[in-house]
Amino acid sequence: xxxxxxxxxxxxxxxxxxxxxxxxxxxxxxxxxxxxxxxxxxxxxxxxxxxxxxxxxxxxxxxxxxxxxxxxxxxxxxxxxxxxxxxxxxxxxxxxxxxxxxxxxxxxxxxxxxxxxxxxxxxxxxxxxxxxxxxxxxxxxxxxxxxxxxxxxxxxxxxxxxxxxxxxxxxxxxxxxxxxxxxxxxxxxxxxxxxxxxxxxxxxxxxxxxxxxxxxxxxxxxxxxxxxxxxxxxxxxxxxxxxxxxxxxxxxxxxxxxxxxxxxxxxxxxxxxxxxxxxxxxxxxxxxxxxxxxxxxxxxxxxxxxxxxxxxxxxxxxxxxxxxxxxxxxxxxxxxxxxxxxxxxxxxxxxxxxxxxxxxxxxxxxxxxxxxxxxxxxxxxxxxxxxxxxxxxxxxxxxxxxxxxxxxxxxxxxxxxxxxxxxxxxxxxxxxxxxxxxxxxxxxxxxxxxxxxxxxxxxxxxxxxxxxxxxxxxxxxxxxxxxxxxxxxxxxxxxxxxxxxxxxxxxxxxxxxxxxxxxxxxxxxxxxxxxxxxxxxxxxxxxxxxxxxxxxxxxxxxxxxxxxxxxxxxxxxxxxxxxxxxxxxxxxxxxxxxxxxxxxxxxxxxxxxxxxxxxxxxxxxxxxxxxxxxxxxxxxxxxxxxxxxxxxxxxxxxxxxxxxxxxxxxxxxxxxxxxxxxxxxxxxxxxxxxxxxxxxxxxxxxxxxxxxxxxxxxxxxxxxxxxxxxxxxxxxxxxxxxxxxxxxxxxxxxxx
Numbered sequence: 001x002x003x004x005x006x007x008x009x010x011x012x013x014x015x016x017x018x019x020x021x022x023x024x025x026x027x028x029x030x031x032x033x034x035x036x037x038x039x040x041x042x043x044x045x046x047x048x049x050x051x052x053x054x055x056x057x058x059x060x061x062x063x064x065x066x067x068x069x070x071x072x073x074x075x076x077x078x079x080x081x082x083x084x085x086x087x088x089x090x091x092x093x094x095x096x097x098x099x100x101x102x103x104x105x106x107x108x109x110x111x112x113x114x115x116x117x118x119x120x121x122x123x124x125x126x127x128x129x130x131x132x133x134x135x136x137x138x139x140x141x142x143x144x145x146x147x148x149x150x151x152x153x154x155x156x157x158x159x160x161x162x163x164x165x166x167x168x169x170x171x172x173x174x175x176x177x178x179x180x181x182x183x184x185x186x187x188x189x190x191x192x193x194x195x196x197x198x199x200x201x202x203x204x205x206x207x208x209x210x211x212x213x214x215x216x217x218x219x220x221x222x223x224x225x226x227x228x229x230x231x232x233x234x235x236x237x238x239x240x241x242x243x244x245x246x247x248x249x250x251x252x253x254x255x256x257x258x259x260x261x262x263x264x265x266x267x268x269x270x271x272x273x274x275x276x277x278x279x280x281x282x283x284x285x286x287x288x289x290x291x292x293x294x295x296x297x298x299x300x301x302x303x304x305x306x307x308x309x310x311x312x313x314x315x316x317x318x319x320x321x322x323x324x325x326x327x328x329x330x331x332x333x334x335x336x337x338x339x340x341x342x343x344x345x346x347x348x349x350x351x352x353x354x355x356x357x358x359x360x361x362x363x364x365x366x367x368x369x370x371x372x373x374x375x376x377x378x379x380x381x382x383x384x385x386x387x388x389x390x391x392x393x394x395x396x397x398x399x400x401x402x403x404x405x406x407x408x409x410x411x412x413x414x415x416x417x418x419x420x421x422x423x424x425x426x427x428x429x430x431x432x433x434x435x436x437x438x439x440x441x442x443x444x445x446x447x448x449x450x451x452x453x454x455x456x457x458x459x460x461x462x463x464x465x466x467x468x469x470x471x472x473x474x475x476x477x478x479x480x481x482x483x484x485x486x487x488x489x490x491x492x493x494x495x496x497x498x499x500x501x502x503x504x505x506x507x508x509x510x511x512x513x514x515x516x517x518x519x520x521x522x523x524x525x526x527x528x529x530x531x532x533x534x535x536x537x538x539x540x541x542x543x544x545x546x547x548x549x550x551x552x553x554x555x556x557x558x559x560x561x562x563x564x565x566x567x568x569x570x571x572x573x574x575x576x577x578x579x580x581x582x583x584x585x586x587x588x589x590x591x592x593x594x595x596x597x598x599x600x601x602x603x604x605x606x607x608x609x610x611x612x613x614x615x616x617x618x619x620x621x622x623x624x625x626x627x628x629x630x631x632x633x634x635x636x637x638x639x640x641x642x643x644x645x646x647x648x649x650x651x652x653x654x655x656x657x658x659x660x661x662x663x664x665x666x667x668x669x670x671x672x673x674x675x676x677x678x679x680x681x682x683x684x685x686x687x688x689x690x691x692x693x694x695x696x697x698x699x700x701x702x703x704x705x706x707x708x709x710x711x712x713x714x715x716x717x718x719x720x721x722x723x724x725x726x727x728x729x730x731x732x733x734x735x736x737x738x739x740x741x742x743x744x745x746x747x748x749x750x751x752x
Contacts, residue, residue: 059163060211061461062195063240065177065202067249068282068456072168074177074202074294076195079164080146082114082138085156087130100125100156109152113145114138140164165195165202167294171260173252175304176245176286176404176454178202179294199302201455204405205243208458208467212238241467244456246282251275254582255285258575263289266560266571270537272305272433273575275583278549280472281441281450283402284583307402310410310430314519315369315501316541316554317426320439321378322366323487324390327479330381333363333490342372347418350375366490367500369516371425378424379417387424388414393478394439394449396431403455403470410435426519433554436541438475443488444549446481448474488513492546504569505540507581509591513549514542518568521559534560538568540576550589553580608656610646611639616660627652633680636662643679659683668703669715672696677715686713694718 065074084106085099100106103125111118116137124132133139139162141149146159165180178200182193195211197203255273263271271289276282290300303309325331340355352370365373378387391397391412399409410431413419423429434452442449451473458468479487491513495502501516517539520529530536539556543549553576560571606626611619616632619639623630628650641659644650655672657679664684669677673695681688689712698716701707 060237061163061239062165062180062211063205063209063242063461065209065243065245067245067247067252068284069249070244071249073172073245073247073249074165074167076163077166078143079139079162080141080143080159081162082110082134082141082149083158083160084125084132084134085130085158086125086127086132097155100154106154106157110149110154110157113149114141162193163195165294169249169253170293170295171291172256173247173285173287174200174291174294175288175301175306176200176247177294178204179297199299200304200405201243201245204403205455205458208243209240211240239461242459242461244459246277246284246454246456246470247286248284250586251579251583252285252287254579254586255287255575258579259287259289262557262560262571262574265574266557266562268557268560268571270305270309270556270558271575272309272554272556273579274306274433274437274554275579276437276441276452276552278441278444278543278552281438281452282456282470282472283452283454284551285579286454304404304406305433307400307404307407307432307434310408310432311537312427312429312519312522313431313436314426314517314537314539316436316515316517316539317429317431318366318369318374318424319443319487319491319515319541320390320394320396321374321387321424322490323443323479323483324387325377325382326486327483328382328386328390331362331377333366334361336361337365337373337376339365339368339370339372342375342421344375344379344417344421346416350418350421363490363493364499367493367497369425369494369501374424375421379421384414384417384420387420388412390478391423391429393476394442395476396429396435396439400434400438400452401475402434402452407434408432426517433556437552437554439478440541440543440552440554442476442478443484443491444543444552445484447477447479447484449476449478451475488543488546488549491515491543495542502540502542502569504567504573505542505576507544507577510544510581510584511546511592512542512544512580513546514540516540516569517556533564534562534568536568538572540569540572542576542580544580544584545589545592550587551580551583553583606650606652606654608642608644608646608648608650611642611658614639616658619658623656629653629655631655631657631667631680632660632665633657633667633684634660634662634664636660641683643683655679657683664707664709665704666699666701666707669696669699670703674715674717681713684711685709686711689714691716 062076064072064076067073086103088099103122106125107118107121110116111121114134114137116134121134124134141159149157167174167177167179178197180195180197180202183196197206197209202209255275259271259273262268268289271287273285273287274283275285277284286304286306288301288305292299322331336359339352339357339360341349341351343349350371352368352372354368357368357370360368360370360373362373362377364370378384382390391414396410397412399407401407410429412423413428413430414423419428438449438452441452453470453473455468455470457466457470459466492511494500494515495506495512502512502514505512505514505516517537519537519539521535521537522528523530537556537558538560539554541552541554543552555572555575557568557571557575560568562568562570606628608628609622611622616637616639619642620630620632638661639658640661643657644654650656655676667680669680674690677690677696678688680686684707686707687710691714694717696715697718698714700714701711
C-alpha cells in the first residue's frame with residue numbers, strides 16, 4: 001500500500017508539473033499575441049477585418065460618344081449574363097428549388113432563346129459544379145430578352161448584371177469610332193472586368209473615355225448585413241468623359257446609305273468617302289468599305305483607309321498642279337499647245353487618253369483632263385523646283401495631323417524628270433484622301449489651308465466642363481485668294497463645260513466645282529499596272545456651291561465591277577450626287593434659282609398700312625394687291641388687331657396676321673416659319689411651347705378650331721424634309737446617258 005501511494009503521489013506531481021508547464025506556455029503565447037497582434041505569421045486584425053469586411057462595387061459608366069448635335073454614336077447600356085445554379089445543396093426549400101432541377105427541360109426552353117444548341121446546353125448543365133455560364137451565348141443579354149426568360153420561371157436560372165458598349169447606328173463611321181472589348185484586370189484584392197478601346201477613337205481616346213468603378217466598404221455579419229455603429233467607407237465611381245464629334249449623324253447616314261447601295265451593286269474592292277466643312281475643316285462624315293458593325297465586330301479591314309491608305313490619286317491631283325501654275329503666274333488659259341504625247345529626257349513618252357485632240361488651249365486641257373497639258377504646266381512653265389515647293393506648301397509631304405489614330409502620309413516621288421512629270425497628273429506620287437481634302441480647303445477658303453479635325457470637344461460628364469475643345473486651324477496659305485477663285489471657276493467648267501470629264505457630277509440647281517480621277521493600280525504580281533476596264537481607282541473631289549463653297553466631298557471607288565459600256569464615273573456619281581445634294585438641302589443651302597428668287601423678293605419692300613377698323617374683306621383685298629399674304633384669325637367682320645403694325649416695311653409675300661372681332665379661330669400653320677408663328681402668339685397672347693427648329697410640322701390646336709387668349713400652343717418644328725430615297729433607280733439610267741455625253745474616260749499611260 002505504501003509503495004502504491006508513493007507511485008500515486010509521483011504521478012500527481014508529474015501531472016502538476018505538466019499542467020503548470022502548459023499553463024505557462026499558453027500564458028506566454030497569449031502575452032505574445034497580445035503584444036505582437038500576430039498568430040501563425042498573420043496579423044489577426046487583418047484576418048478579423050477579412051472575416052467581417054464587406055465590399056460592394058458601385059459601377060461607373062464609360063464616356064459616351066456623340067455627334068455634333070448630341071445624337072448618340074456609342075454608349076454603355078445595361079446587359080446581363082445568364083448563369084445557372086446546378087448544386088442541389090444550395091436549395092433549402094424543396095418546394096422552391098434554387099437549382100436546375102431538370103437539365104433537359106431547362107435546355108429545351110432556354111437554348112432556342114439564346115441561339116444555343118440544346119444538346120450542348122444539357123452537357124453544361126450536367127457538369128459537377130456549383131454554378132455555370134453559357135459562354136458567348138449567355139452574354140450581353142438585353143433587358144427585353146431577360147424578361148422573356150424570367151417569364152419561363154426556370155429553377156436555378158439567374159442573371160448577372162453588367163454593362164456593354166452599344167453602337168445604336170450599327171455600321172456607322174465604324175473605322176472612325178472603333179470598338180471596345182472587356183478585359184479582366186487583376187489587382188491586389190480581386191479580378192475585375194474593364195472596358196478597353198481597341199480601334200479608332202475608342203482606343204485613341206481611351207484615357208478620356210475610361211471609367212473607374214467605385215465601391216462601398218463596411219463591416220457585416222455572416223449574412224452580409226451591416227453591423228451597427230461601424231464605419232462605412234464610400235469611394236465614388238469615376239465616370240468617363242463624353243466626346244462630341246464634328247460628324248453630323250444625318251450627313252453620315254446619307255453617305256453610309258449611298259455607299260451601301262454602290263457596294264451592293266458594284267462589289268468594289270474599296271470605297272472611301274469624306275465630307276468636310278469647307279470653311280472650318282470639320283469632318284462631317286467619313287466612311288469606308290469594307291466596314292463593320294462594332295456591335296458584332298465582323299471586321300475585315302482594321303485600317304481607316306481615309307487616313308491610312310496612300311495611293312496614286314490620278315487626275316484629282318491636277319487641281320493642285322493647276323493652282324500652282326496660276327499662283328506662279330505661268331498659266332494662260334487661252335494659250336495653245338499640241339496634245340497627244342509628251343516626252344522628257346531619259347524616258348518614254350506619256351500619252352493622253354485620246355491622241356487625236358490636236359492643238360488645244362490650256363482651259364480645254366483642264367476640261368478634258370489632258371495629261372500632256374498638265375505635264376507642260378508643271379515641267380516647262382512652272383519648273384520642277386517651283387512645282388515641288390507648291391507640293392510642300394499643300395503639305396503633300398506630311399500627314400495632316402487629324403485627331404485620329406493611324407494616319408500615314410503619302411510619298412512625293414520626284415527624283416527623276418519622268419516622276420516630276422507624272423506627279424503633275426497624279427501618277428507615281430501617293431497621297432491619302434484626307435491629304436487631298438486638306439489641300440482642297442485652300443481652294444475653298446481663299447487660299448488658306450485648314451487642318452481637318454473630327455473631335456469637337458471632350459466634356460466632363462459630371463460637371464459638363466469642357467476639357468478639350470477642337471477648333472479650326474489655318475496650317476498654311478499655299479495660294480492667293482485670286483488663285484483660289486480662278487481655280488474654282490475652271491473646276492466648274494470640268495462639270496458643266498463642253499468636253500468636261502465631270503459631266504456626271506452636275507447636280508440640278510447647284511454649282512459644283514471639282515475634278516475627276518481615274519488612277520492606274522500598280523500590279524501586285526510584278527511591274528507595271530493592272531489592265532482591264534474596271535481595274536482603276538475612280539474618284540471625284542468636288543466642292544459646292546461653287547460661288548461660296550460650304551462642303552468638300554471626296555469619293556473613290558476601287559475596282560468596281562462595271563459593265564463593258566459603263567463609265568467609271570457611274571459608281572462614284574451614285575455616291576457623290578445624292579449625298580452632296582441631300583447634305584446641302586439638309587444644311588438649308590438653297591438651290592441657286594430658289595436663292596435668286598428669294599433675293600429678288602427681298603429687294604421688293606412694301607410698307608404696311610393700318611387695317612384696324614376696316615372690314616376683313618377690304619383688308620384682305622388690299623394686302624393681296626400689295627403682294628402680301630393676309631391671314632385671318634377669327635370669323636368676325638371687322639379688324640381689331642394686326643401684325644406687323646402700320647408703317648412697317650416688309651418684303652413681298654410676308655404674312656400679315658389680322659385679328660377680327662367674334663370668335664378667334666386658329667390658322668393652319670403647317671409649313672410656317674417660327675417668325676410667323678410668333679406673330680400669332682404675340683397677338684393672341686398665347687403660351688408657346690416650341691419643339692425643334694425649322695418649319696411647322698405639327699400644332700396641338702387644330703386649324704380652324706376656337707382658341708382663347710392665354711391658351712397653350714405646342715408647335716413642332718423640323719428642318720426642310722430631305723428625300724429619304726437617295727436616288728430614283730428607274731430614272732438614273734436615262735439621266736446618266738445624257739450627263740455623260742462627251743465625257744472622256746480618264747486613264748493615263750506611262751511607259752517605263
